[in-house]
Amino acid sequence: MQGEGQNVLSGAAATELVVDGVRRAILGGEMSPGQRLVEAELMEMFGVTRGSVRSAIDDLTGDGLVEKIPNRGARVRRVSLDEAIAILECRGVLEGLIAARAAERVTAEQAERLNRIGTQMQEAVAGAELRTYARLNSQLHELVAEIGAQEIATALILKLRSQIVRHQFQLSQRPGRPQVSLGQHLAIIEAVTSKDPQMAEQAARRHVQSVIETLLEIKEEEREAAPQRQPIAV
The missing domain is CATH 1.10.10.10 (Winged helix-like DNA-binding domain superfamily/Winged helix DNA-binding domain)
Structure with missing residues (x-):
């Protein structure tokens, strides 16, 4: 104050x-x-x-x-689900670029840090520690961005991520989502530490596409759950 x-x-x-x-x-x-x-x-x-x-x-x-x-x-600003999906489509390209750059630049020490986070993420999911998993998720993406050193793409992702935080929270609460997300993050770690830019880009983009598909499922569920208007008798 x-x-x-x-x-x-x-x-x-x-x-x-x-x-x-x-x-x-x-x-x-x-x-x-x-x-x-x-x-x-x-x-x-x-x-x-x-x-x-x-x-x-x-x-x-x-x-x-x-x-x-x-x-x-x-x-x-409120961001609709349709707009969130459009934002994620853009993010997928940027996340892929950053992961590819990280695979080109990663050092042995950085690879060790990535693998350590991956192990901690597995432990968090096994223990149903969702808050810990969410924190490690953020740390992983931050480290990949740090390694990739693509500052413009990283800045753009930060802006886009801020716009859809409500939908990301909704996604994180979905039963079974951490288990799905974990495998995708481990694939990114494996590709980056293997110094395979193409595999890293594909893994990052598959992860974002999975998020899009899950949001589409949520959208369909919300549509089906919405009360249907009854025709007015005349």
């Missing part, structure tokens, strides 16, 4: 502080789709000027994380 008499940040650094903070809050589930972004609250939270908050909201709107509603301010 910004106390009285403390310096208030402004400028590009302050804007970036708010953008990064809001993005992390969305990814962490602290801010939910449809939640209003109140300028005064963000000023207090980050210790920045109103101008910096407004610039940050503009940047977040450009990234597709926030939307402005006329006469009502800004809110965390």
Whole structure:
């Protein structure tokens, strides 16, 4: 909390502080789709000027994380299931590129780290430790991105991932999904540590395609569960 008499940040650094903070809050589930972004609250939270908050909201709107509603301010943008699938189609290409680059660049020490994460993921799934598995999942993708060193693709994925966090959470709660996901992640690890770029790209893209297919199943289930409108007698 910004106390009285403390310096208030402004400028590009302050804007970036708010953008990064809001993005992390969305990814962490602290801010939910449809939640209003109140300028005064963000000023207090980050210790920045109103101008910096407004610039940050503009940047977040450009990234597709926030939307402005006329006469009502800004809110965390809701992303439909159809749009989430379209986003994942783009992500699949980027994830494949990063995995291929990682396979080209991986060192023995990095391969050991990847294999260690893979072992920990197997233990987490066997113990039904979903939170641990989710954390290791993120660590794996971060390490593959670090090894691949494709900064533009990694930055684009971060923006896209932030937009569909609600659907990713829904997916993570689906019975049996961790077991399916585990095999796909182990395939990525094997391909990268084997220094096989083509196999790594295919493994990464198969994983994202599996996510798309599961979301399509959820969409169909929601459609079937929706109450059917009865014809009106005339």
